[in-house]
Amino acid sequence: MGETTRAQGAVPPRGGAAEAAGRALAGAAPDGGAAVRPGTPADAVGGVRPAYVAAPADPAAAAAVLAVAAEHALTVVPRGNGTKIDWGGPPRDCDLVLETTSLTGIEHAVGDLVVRAGAGVPVADLQAALGSAGQRLAVDTVVPGSTVGGMVATGLSGPRRILHGPVRDLVIGMTVLRADGVAARSGGAVVKNVAGYDLGKLHTGAYGTLGVIVSVTFRLHPVPPALRLLRAAAPGPEALREWAAAVLHSPTAPSAVELDWPPEGDPELAVLLEGAAAGLDARGAAVAAVLPEPPHHADALPPGWGELPGAPGDTLLRVVAPPPEAVRAAAVLRDAGRARGILAAVRGSLGTGVLHAAVPADAPPEAVAAVVAAARAALAGAPGGAVTVPHAAPPVRAAGLDLWGEVPGAALMRAIKDRFDPGHRLSPGRLMEGI
Amino acid sequence: MPVPVGPEALVPRLRAICGDAGVLTDPAQRRTYESDGLTYHAELPGVVVLPTSTAQVAAVVRLCAEEGVPFVPRGAGTGLSAGALPRSDGVLVVTSRMRRILEVDVEARCAVVQPGVANLDVTRAAAPHGYYYAPDPSSQQVCSVGGNIAENSGGAHCLKYGFTVNHVLGLEIVTPAGDVVRLGGKVAEAPGYDLIGAFIGSEGTLGIATEITVRLLRAPERVRTLLAAFPTMDAGGRAVSAVIAAGVLPAAIEMMDALAIEAAEAAVACHYPKGAGAVLIVELDGPAADVDAQFAAVTALCREAGATELRTATDAAERARIWKGRKSAFAAVGRISPSYIVQDGVVPRTALPEVLRRIADLSAESGIRVANVFHAGDGNLHPLVLFDDAEPGAAERAAEVSGAILDLCVEHGGSITGEHGVGVDKACHMPDMFSPADLATMDLFRRAIDPAGIANPEKLLPTPRLCGEPPGVRTDVHPLVASGEAELF
Numbered sequence: 037m038g039e040t041t042r043a044q045g046a047v048p049p050r051g052g053a054a055e056a057a058g059r060a061l062a063g064a065a066p067d068g069g070a071a072v073r074p075g076t077p078a079d080a081v082g083g084v085r086p087a088y089v090a091a092p093a094d095p096a097a098a099a100a101v102l103a104v105a106a107e108h109a110l111t112v113v114p115r116g117n118g119t120k121i122d123w124g125g126p127p128r129d130c131d132l133v134l135e136t137t138s139l140t141g142i143e144h145a146v147g148d149l150v151v152r153a154g155a156g157v158p159v160a161d162l163q164a165a166l167g168s169a170g171q172r173l174a175v176d177t178v179v180p181g182s183t184v185g186g187m188v189a190t191g192l193s194g195p196r197r198i199l200h201g202p203v204r205d206l207v208i209g210m211t212v213l214r215a216d217g218v219a220a221r222s223g224g225a226v227v228k229n230v231a232g233y234d235l236g237k238l239h240t241g242a243y244g245t246l247g248v249i250v251s252v253t254f255r256l257h258p259v260p261p262a263l264r265l266l267r268a269a270a271p272g273p274e275a276l277r278e279w280a281a282a283v284l285h286s287p288t289a290p291s292a293v294e295l296d297w298p299p300e301g302d303p304e305l306a307v308l309l310e311g312a313a314a315g316l317d318a319r320g321a322a323v324a325a326v327l328p329e330p331p332h333h334a335d336a337l338p339p340g341w342g343e344l345p346g347a348p349g350d351t352l353l354r355v356v357a358p359p360p361e362a363v364r365a366a367a368v369l370r371d372a373g374r375a376r377g378i379l380a381a382v383r384g385s386l387g388t389g390v391l392h393a394a395v396p397a398d399a400p401p402e403a404v405a406a407v408v409a410a411a412r413a414a415l416a417g418a419p420g421g422a423v424t425v426p427h428a429a430p431p432v433r434a435a436g437l438d439l440w441g442e443v444p445g446a447a448l449m450r451a452i453k454d455r456f457d458p459g460h461r462l463s464p465g466r467l468m469e470g471i
Numbered sequence: 472m473p474v475p476v477g478p479e480a481l482v483p484r485l486r487a488i489c490g491d492a493g494v495l496t497d498p499a500q501r502r503t504y505e506s507d508g509l510t511y512h513a514e515l516p517g518v519v520v521l522p523t524s525t526a527q528v529a530a531v532v533r534l535c536a537e538e539g540v541p542f543v544p545r546g547a548g549t550g551l552s553a554g555a556l557p558r559s560d561g562v563l564v565v566t567s568r569m570r571r572i573l574e575v576d577v578e579a580r581c582a583v584v585q586p587g588v589a590n591l592d593v594t595r596a597a598a599p600h601g602y603y604y605a606p607d608p609s610s611q612q613v614c615s616v617g618g619n620i621a622e623n624s625g626g627a628h629c630l631k632y633g634f635t636v637n638h639v640l641g642l643e644i645v646t647p648a649g650d651v652v653r654l655g656g657k658v659a660e661a662p663g664y665d666l667i668g669a670f671i672g673s674e675g676t677l678g679i680a681t682e683i684t685v686r687l688l689r690a691p692e693r694v695r696t697l698l699a700a701f702p703t704m705d706a707g708g709r710a711v712s713a714v715i716a717a718g719v720l721p722a723a724i725e726m727m728d729a730l731a732i733e734a735a736e737a738a739v740a741c742h743y744p745k746g747a748g749a750v751l752i753v754e755l756d757g758p759a760a761d762v763d764a765q766f767a768a769v770t771a772l773c774r775e776a777g778a779t780e781l782r783t784a785t786d787a788a789e790r791a792r793i794w795k796g797r798k799s800a801f802a803a804v805g806r807i808s809p810s811y812i813v814q815d816g817v818v819p820r821t822a823l824p825e826v827l828r829r830i831a832d833l834s835a836e837s838g839i840r841v842a843n844v845f846h847a848g849d850g851n852l853h854p855l856v857l858f859d860d861a862e863p864g865a866a867e868r869a870a871e872v873s874g875a876i877l878d879l880c881v882e883h884g885g886s887i888t889g890e891h892g893v894g895v896d897k898a899c900h901m902p903d904m905f906s907p908a909d910l911a912t913m914d915l916f917r918r919a920i921d922p923a924g925i926a927n928p929e930k931l932l933p934t935p936r937l938c939g940e941p942p943g944v945r946t947d948v949h950p951l952v953a954s955g956e957a958e959l960f
Contacts, residue, residue: 147712147821148850170718191660202660204668205637220912221905226817228849229886230623230672231893231904232931233913234636237668246664258718281578285601287692289758315760358579358657389579389658419684420641420656443663445654448646448920452664455919456912468663 054087057108061090061132064104069097079133081113082126082466083430091135095154095211095219095250098139102248103217105132111461112215114244116156116183120190123352123427124243124466125439136185139250144169149256150208150225155185155249171256174200176342185249190426191241194342195292195308198387200257203240209253210236212246215457219250227255238452244463245471246456262313263291265338266323268331269302273367276303277360280386282326283307284359288319293387296345297366299379305386307331345381346394351404351429353393355384355411357421362389365414365421369393372410376403392426401435404428412441440468476538478517478562485520485562488530493568495519504563507548507555508610512895516543516557523568525643525651525681532679533649535562541925544675546586546618549610551813552894554621554674554930564679566617572596573682579657580687581640586617586680590624593685602687605632608890609798620680623672625890627723627797628754630848632688634890636671641684644670647677647921657684669916674892675927677920691756694722695766696784698793699751699773700744704728704843707749708824710776711847714753715820717772719765723754724848725797731804731842731855732796738803741796744780751778751847752797754790800844801855808840808857810866812873815891816880820850826879830854833879839865839872851889852880878903893931899938901931 062072070093075086088110092098105112110131115121117137139154142162146169153162159175159182166172175187176194188210193202200206209223212235222235239246270276280293283305292308305327309319324330344352355365366382370393373380378399384391393411395404408423415421425432425439443449446468453460453471465471485494495501496518506513517540522528535542541561548555557563570587577600582593590611593604607626608614614624620642625634632638641655654670655661670677701707707726714721727735727743727750735741743750753769755762770781784790796803804811818826827843830852834841842855854876858869877887877900887893887900901910914932918924929937 145819145821147716148819149715150819191665193660201633201637204665205633214912218908218912220909222909222913224886224904225884226819226850226886226889228625228629228634228817228846228851228889230625230634230890231886231888231897232901232909233916234623234669234672235913235916237636237665238916240665240668242664258720261718284580285577285689287601287689287758289689289691289761311758311761312764314764315758318760319758354662356658356660356662358576358581360578362658388660390660418656420658420661422662424662440662444661445652445663445666447650448652448666449664451919451922452916455915471663 057110057131058088060104060108061088061101064100065092065097069093070101075133081130081133082122082124082433084127084130086113086130086133088131089133089135091138093138095139098134098248098250099213099217099219101134102213102215105461106216109459109461111464113463114185114189114248116186117158117181119179119181120186123190126433126465127463128465134248136183136248145225146171150227150253151256152225152251152253153184154251155183157184158182159184159187166256167259170259172259173254174206174257175203178342178344180343184252188240188249188252189242189244195294195385198293198385199289199291204237206254207236207240207252208255210239210249211251212239213248213250215247215459215462223253225253243467245453245467246462260310262316263308263310263335263337264316264320265334266307266309266320266331267304268327268329269304271302273303273363276305277363279305279327280359283323284387286322286326288322290387292385295363295366295382295384295386295391297382299381344392344394345383349397349429350394351397351399351425351432352427353395353408353411354424354426355391355393357389357415357418359386359389361415361418361421362386362391365411365423366391366393368414369407369411372407376406378403378407380407397429401432401437404432405435405437408437443468476540478540478560481534481538481540481562482518484534485518485531488534489520489522489527493521493523493527495521504545504548504557504565507545507550507553509551509553509896512553512556514557514559516563517559517561519563519565521565521568525645528564528679528681529645529649529651531562531564532645532647535925536647536649536923539923539925541928543927544621544679546615546621547589547613549614550618550622550892550894551815552888552892552896554892554894556895566615566679569681575600576657577602581657581684582687583682583684584616585682586615586620588616590614590616590619597687601690603690604685605638605688606635609801616683616685617680620671620683621673621675622890622892627725627846630724630846631720631722636668638686639667639671639683640686642667642670642680643682644678644680647923647926655684674894674931676917676931678926693759693762694754694756694790695762696790696793697753697766697769698743698782699753699778700747700780701749701751701776701778703748704827705824706777707751708827710751710773710778711823712821713772713776714769715848717768719768721753721769721848722756723752724846725752726750726845726847727797727800728843730840731800731844734803734807734842735796735800737806739795739799741792743796747779752793797844804842804855804857808859810858810860812856812869814852814854814856814873814876815888816852816877816885817889818850818852818880818883818885820848822883822885823847823850826852826883829879830876833872833875837868837872839869841872850885852876895930895937898929898931898933901933
């Protein structure tokens with residue numbers, strides 16, 4: 037990965053101020069509550085190497101580290117397992133990576149269908165713990181290896197969002213450390229709660245630009261007794277769009293209606309049904325009834341279900357649009373790529389209109405820019421339509437591709453950022469211009 | 472900062488914006504708007520405006536911003552936390568004349584509506600296509616979608632389907648500066664901060680929603696409703712726990728105690744089983760086979776928990792009969808008590824039996840009767856605290872019991888409000904649930920959107936004027952206070 041030079045000289049910074057900051061960080065939490073070490077090239081965030089990496093042992097130590105960072109005006113990027121650390125824009129500056137992996141702990145209130153989990157808990161571990169009680173957090177694994185904090189900070193949701201909503205709909209409470217290190221909680225431990233502003237909504241998908249998430253409380257769902265996955269290859273995007281609309285209009289209550297469109301070949305429709313085993317035949321038949329040919333069916337999910345298309349390192353485009361337009365935009369995007377020798381894989385939720393397209397990491401930046409522009413143009417006039425680039429391969433990033441496009445409400449977002457992080461020290465630049 | 476003027480000084484310009492018929496200055500007309508559903512908080516609004524378009528709302532708010540005059544948004548006025556309590560020094564912006572359903576888009580499964588549209592009218596518009604709008608607050612025949620946005624309204628079916636925030640895809644808002652901003656559209660998950668999610672439930676303190684795109688759900692294939700009578704509340708509570716533990720997620724689980732049953736019987740003759748200590752209403756919906764399997768399970772679990780009678784509804788008319796008593800419960804207590812307070816608190820579901828016993832103790836100790844009607848599935852209590860306002864001191868004692876119930880909710884890790892909102896009524900209870908830092912952080916958000924503090928001031932967050940100075944020794948001054956940007960709570 038290409039490492040860019042920090043705004044303030046070589047990495048890690050030398051000199052009295054930097055050393056003082058390092059000493060202060062090391063002493064931030066008593067009894068070695070926060071291990072601090074110099075950053076290495078492997079710690080780079082979007083190509084920007086941090087001067088220090090701190091791994092606080094608990095929320096109090098994390099708060100102490102952030103307070104010291106505030107005192108020394110250090111820029112801070114929180115990191116979980118780092119699976120998406122190269123997502124978003126590269127930080128304008130990064131003095132300190134704050135590792136959340138020691139912020140663990142799972143408090144599962146089984147009878148209340150609620151769990152509180154530390155930001156550093158791997159989502160897979162959380163699901164395993166919940167599964168042993170017959171419950172689940174109704175989010176699919178989109179990026180394997182993610183922590184709770186990373187999943188929430190990037191707002192990543194998978195196929196089942198059609199029934200249970202995206203991850204933000206499952207967050208009922210959150211504790212966040214502000215830029216000054218002060219802990220602030222919003223929401224609570226009960227699902228139904230309208231006391232105060234739901235600040236957890238702002239932090240979900242904020243890429244750590246408003247605070248450092250230390251724990252999240254989620255609502256849970258019972259694991260359904262059985263599932264069935266129906267798959268059918270469509271002759272083209274228009275047929276697929278019609279099929280998806282017909283399935284969604286049927287009273288079969290699917291948990292997911294997915295598009296899987298490999299780099300070459302026809303798009304495939306996948307419909308996930310969950311519920312009583314006795315009902316799956318009838319529901320499956322109702323789905324089949326709206327398709328021209330009988331679909332393939334399976335009683336288990338295939339490996340990689342719900343994961344992003346393409347390979348790690350690919351440039352990732354996110355298409356958000358009313359479902360009919362989303363399919364059309366995906367087709368435009370693929371055609372624009374093909375015309376430039378780029379084969380893009382597309383996957384995502386047809387029920388909610390959120391698709392991801394993977395463009396090979398070595399695609400020429402100007403071609404990627406053209407593909408993004410074509411997809412954005414295809415969505416002009418679609419209410420709520422947007423094409424963003426959650427991950428840009430280093431050459432694409434270096435070429436200055438506009439990752440976010442025009443974001444409605446950007447002025448309000450900047451106003452929020454200015455209040456929460458007046459010094460713009462938290463993940464500066466990872467989410468949109470000026471944030 | 473402009474020198475604030477009285478709202479009456481704005482009248483000529485407000486008339487120029489909204490027309491003569493859209494501006495009410497006559498005291499008798501203004502009196503109609505002096506309170507929302509929580510009538511013991513009342514104040515005559517300085518001026519009332521009834522805009523008919525986004526442009527008019529924006530022009531009114533911009534004028535308020537220019538002149539430093541506070542404004543209070545109001546929908547149908549059914550709120551129960553005095554969130555729409557007017558200000559004598561402010562403009563009340565009523566959205567009731569913005570009541571057009573602009574579009575029902577079946578393929579994108581959404582509807583675009585103006586804020587004054589009644590909640591139930593969205594479902595009425597979607598029903599011919601086989602769809603419905605899920606949030607169903609009890610006042611859904613009259614309450615407005617705009618008001619639902621402000622309060623993040625729920626309803627009996629939010630156990631399974633969530634709240635307003637889970638069903639809004641797009642918003643057009645007028646900010647406290649008078650700017651029109653469109654967020655989202657016919658799809659959720661817009662890029663950047665989730666402003667829609669944070670705006671919903673902000674109680675009119677961040678601006679006014681002028682156009683709303685809501686998600687529509689496909690009508691379920693089957694709906695079955697069960698009414699189960701139990702000898703005691705404990706037995707009913709055991710049934711609720713057993714249903715949840717069995718992995719069943721009903722669309723609704725509602726519970727009423729003997730006093731609430733008595734009131735409902737007196738008011739609407741719902742013919743619930745005589746002598747029951749508790750009734751439970753369980754509604755299941757979804758694919759037919761799933762509903763049937765779950766229905767069998769729920770029926771068995773109710774019997775095991777000691778149900779003395781079970782009734783089932785399979786069609787809409789029978790279902791309406793079962794729901795009649797529950798839906799009329801709040802109004803019905805008027806038949807058995809001259810006055811009452813409707814409380815709204817939440818406890819973790821597993822704490823329900825304990826909290827209900829403590830409420831019974833409170834009632835016994837104080838001699839104040841409490842009828843319990845609640846959303847048992849999600850632990851959302853609506854105790855009705857009954858009193859006779861002709862009896863000296865009774866109102867105060869009732870308020871004490873009502874407040875003590877909130878304390879119980881917080882003590883058990885719950886919330887001071889599950890769906891009615893904070894408004895004025897509970898602003899001073901916010902510190903019971905949140906730390907000063909939590910509240911200061913919420914205020915950062917408010918000030919980001921409304922730096923001048925003119926959007927529904929003194930609602931939602933506590934202020935010294937409302938609640939007095941907090942107890943305890945203050946060791947330092949918050950920098951935002953020092954700079955004059957924030958108030959102390």
